[in-house]
Structures are given as C-alpha cells and as structure tokens.
Amino acid sequence: MTRWAPGAAERLQEAALELFATHGFEQTTATDIAQSVGLTERTFYRHFSDKREVLFHNQHLFTQAFLAGVEAAPPDASPIEIVACALRSATSFFPDERRHHSRTRQSVIDQNPALQERERHKLATLAEAVAGALRARGVDEPAATLAAESGVTVFKIAFVQWLREDEQRSLAALAEDMLRELLALTRDQA
Amino acid sequence: MTRWAPGAAERLQEAALELFATHGFEQTTATDIAQSVGLTERTFYRHFSDKREVLFHNQHLFTQAFLAGVEAAPPDASPIEIVACALRSATSFFPDERRHHSRTRQSVIDQNPALQERERHKLATLAEAVAGALRARGVDEPAATLAAESGVTVFKIAFVQWLREDEQRSLAALAEDMLRELLALTRDQA
Known part of the structure; x- marks a missing residue:
C-alpha cells in the first residue's frame, strides 16, 4: 500500500477538503462529498x-512515522536525541508538495471548534504514545513524558x-530549528 | 474578595462535586445540585x-495566578526563569488542603470525555495567554511559545x-522538580 494511493478514500478526502474550504464544514454533507466524485454516500461510510474523520484519516500513519523514529534512534541515544530522530521521521510525512493541502486542511480546522477539539485530542494521544515508546526503550518517568511532550510541542509550533x-x-x-531553540532556552539555566 | 468565600457559588461547587463523584456526572442535574444545598435551579444558573462550568469556575483565578507570576519575575529574568516564577505563583493556588478536593474533581473529569476536552481546551488557552504575557515582556517568538508550552507541560505533569x-x-x-528534570533533559544536547 502506497501512502497516497489514489483510491476512493483519497478521492473522497480531496473532494471533502475542497468542499469544506469552499462551502464550509457545516454546510457540506457526506452525500455532497461522495456525489462530487461520482460515488455514493454508502461508499463514503465504507471509508x-x-x-470529521475525513480530515484525520491519515493521522495513524503520522503517529506511526513519529513512533518509527523513536524506534530507529541508536541504542545509546539520549531522550532528546530520540525525540530529534522522531521529529525527522514525523516531518518526512509532510514534504513540501503537501504544504498547500495542509494549509487548506488547517484553515478548515481553525474555523470549527469541534475539529480543533479533535486535533487537540489526537495530539494529546500522540504525546502519550511517544512517552510509552520512550518508556519501552528504558527511559524513566518523568523524563519520558517530558521528552515526549516537548517533542510534540516542537512539532506543533x-x-x-x-x-x-x-x-x-x-x-x-x-x-x-525549533528543537534547537528549545535547547538554547533551557541551557545554562538553574 | 477571599479566594474560597463560602457563598452560594462555593456551596454549589462542593455539592456538585460530591454528587458527580457519587452518582456520576451525567446522572446529576443542576436541580439535584441546587436542591442538595437548599437552593433553587435558578440560583444555580445565576452562578x-x-x-460543566461548575468544575471550571475557578480556572480564571488559576490563569490569573499563572500570569501574575510572569509579571512578578525580575526584569532581567530569562524566559525559563520567568516560567519558574509563574509556576511558583500558579502552584500556590493549590495548597495541600486542596489536594483531596482536586483528586475528586480529577476523577470526575477523567470519567467524562467532554470534561477532558474542556480541560484540554483550558490548558491550551492558558499556554497561549502565558506566551502572550512573555511577548509583552519582550520575549521573542518562538522562545515565548516554547517557554510557555514547557511551563504548562511541567505544571500538567x-x-x-x-x-x-x-x-x-x-x-x-x-x-x-519537574522543571529541573526538563532542564537536565535538555542540557548538554546538540
């Protein structure tokens, strides 16, 4: 399975984003989305x-990329080095050719409190998953949670x-850059 | 105005927490809460x-305490020193005699996704307010947002x-301790 396979799911996602951005999220129905690409509502709900899920469908792949980076870090890497590795893996999920798509998606999310909530929830879940992966590598608490939260914060900003x-x-x-800024901020303190 | 004045609002809050913890959040109505302390539903909605708001009523006082700490930091304090000062101010809002109350409140929140969402939203809003207060003190971006997010993360953990x-x-x-752990984590890195 390739990441951006142009199957029904992806056609529905692209069409949904277009309609959400043009007509608004609330004003667009699942039927509207399906019909705009010649599919039925039933097909929509099969995917x-x-x-809301149309906008977060790829989230598990992004989480996987983040966690794969945690696993790929060298055995002797420090928690922050592991996080740096996770960030490299996670950001590779968003090459520059996705920037336009991501901008449109974010503008839809920013206009709808329920979507913002889903996004905050997904990021909170991601931070918990990363902390768990760090603990699985032998990082103790609270270092695991602090490093995971810092990594997700850096990604978010x-x-x-x-x-x-x-x-x-x-x-x-x-x-x-952001990770370097965070390290500079906390260096030479206390 | 004293912080924990035993007025109608506080009696309603204590009664609500007791009922939420005993009978569940969903099963408790505003009328139940009001009646349990001999007040009317109308009085409940005056406060x-x-x-949900019963559980988050004091949040603005907590935010004020956090921001007061940002303002109280010495003029030459670094962003992390300002955050440390904000944490001292914010944590003074939760003396040990509030621990039992806070435990009960948290157990109610942890059982209800809508309440967890309200809590995440309040923390996200807090981080934005702290970043704004740091910028107002002359801290540049992204340092302001990174320091604010780190401070809220430390508080949360x-x-x-x-x-x-x-x-x-x-x-x-x-x-x-958590702030010190965060600093130790990021020290001597890249």
Whole structure:
C-alpha cells in the first residue's frame, strides 16, 4: 500500500477538503462529498466513520512515522536525541508538495471548534504514545513524558510556522530549528 | 474578595462535586445540585452557565495566578526563569488542603470525555495567554511559545503526580522538580 494511493478514500478526502474550504464544514454533507466524485454516500461510510474523520484519516500513519523514529534512534541515544530522530521521521510525512493541502486542511480546522477539539485530542494521544515508546526503550518517568511532550510541542509550533503564507523552509528544517531553540532556552539555566 | 468565600457559588461547587463523584456526572442535574444545598435551579444558573462550568469556575483565578507570576519575575529574568516564577505563583493556588478536593474533581473529569476536552481546551488557552504575557515582556517568538508550552507541560505533569494517592510532596515542590528534570533533559544536547 502506497501512502497516497489514489483510491476512493483519497478521492473522497480531496473532494471533502475542497468542499469544506469552499462551502464550509457545516454546510457540506457526506452525500455532497461522495456525489462530487461520482460515488455514493454508502461508499463514503465504507471509508470514514463520519465527516470529521475525513480530515484525520491519515493521522495513524503520522503517529506511526513519529513512533518509527523513536524506534530507529541508536541504542545509546539520549531522550532528546530520540525525540530529534522522531521529529525527522514525523516531518518526512509532510514534504513540501503537501504544504498547500495542509494549509487548506488547517484553515478548515481553525474555523470549527469541534475539529480543533479533535486535533487537540489526537495530539494529546500522540504525546502519550511517544512517552510509552520512550518508556519501552528504558527511559524513566518523568523524563519520558517530558521528552515526549516537548517533542510534540516542537512539532506543533514548527507545523504552524510551516503553514504560514510566507514560509519557504521545509517542515524538517523548521522542526530542527525549533528543537534547537528549545535547547538554547533551557541551557545554562538553574 | 477571599479566594474560597463560602457563598452560594462555593456551596454549589462542593455539592456538585460530591454528587458527580457519587452518582456520576451525567446522572446529576443542576436541580439535584441546587436542591442538595437548599437552593433553587435558578440560583444555580445565576452562578454557572452550565453543569460543566461548575468544575471550571475557578480556572480564571488559576490563569490569573499563572500570569501574575510572569509579571512578578525580575526584569532581567530569562524566559525559563520567568516560567519558574509563574509556576511558583500558579502552584500556590493549590495548597495541600486542596489536594483531596482536586483528586475528586480529577476523577470526575477523567470519567467524562467532554470534561477532558474542556480541560484540554483550558490548558491550551492558558499556554497561549502565558506566551502572550512573555511577548509583552519582550520575549521573542518562538522562545515565548516554547517557554510557555514547557511551563504548562511541567505544571500538567506535576499536577498528575500531586494527585497520586501515595504522593506527599507539595505541588510547588513537584513543579520545581519537574522543571529541573526538563532542564537536565535538555542540557548538554546538540
């Protein structure tokens, strides 16, 4: 299975995003989405549990990329080095050719409190999964949770920056910068 | 105005918590809460917009305490020193005599996804407010957002630990420890 296979699910996702962005999330029905690409509502519900899920369908792949990075880090890596590795893996999920798509998606989410809630929930779940993966590598608490939360924070801030209209840098470069900023911030303290 | 004035609002809050913990959040109505302390439903709605709000009524005082700490930091304090100051101020809002109450409140929240969502939303709003207060003190981005998010993360993790049944340390001491752990984690890295 390739990541962006142009099957029914992906056609429905692209169409949904287009309709959400043009007509608004609330105003678009599952039937509207299905019909716009010549499919039935039934096909829609074979792929997605609800309308919100269209926007979060790839989230588990993103989580997998994040966790794969945790696992790929060298055995002697420190918690922060593991997080850096996880960020490299996670950001590779968003090459520059996805930037336009991601911008559109985010503008839909930013206009709807229920979607923002789903997004916050997914990020909280991601942080918990990353902390679990760090513990599985032998990192103790609270270091595992602190490192995981810091990694997700860095990703979140880098992602917002990546989506800015005037931003040219890659998400990978931005995440690396943000992590470096975080380390600079906390260095030489207390 | 004293912080825990035993007025109608506080009596309603205590009664609500007791009923939520005993009968469940969903099963308890605003009328149940009001009647249990000899007040009317109308009085309930004079103090709280809805049943969820009973659990989050003091949140603005907590946010104020966090922000007051940002403002109280010395003019030459680094972003992390400002966050440390904010944590000292915010944790003073939860003296040990509030621990039992906070445990009960958290157990109610942990059992209800809608309440967990409200809590995540309040913490996200807090982080934004703290970042804004840091910018107002002249801290640049992304340092302001990174420091604010780190401060809220430290608070969150310390708070979970404070509520553990076997935990004896104060929230202030735990937050100080967690911040120190975060600094140790990021020190001597890349």
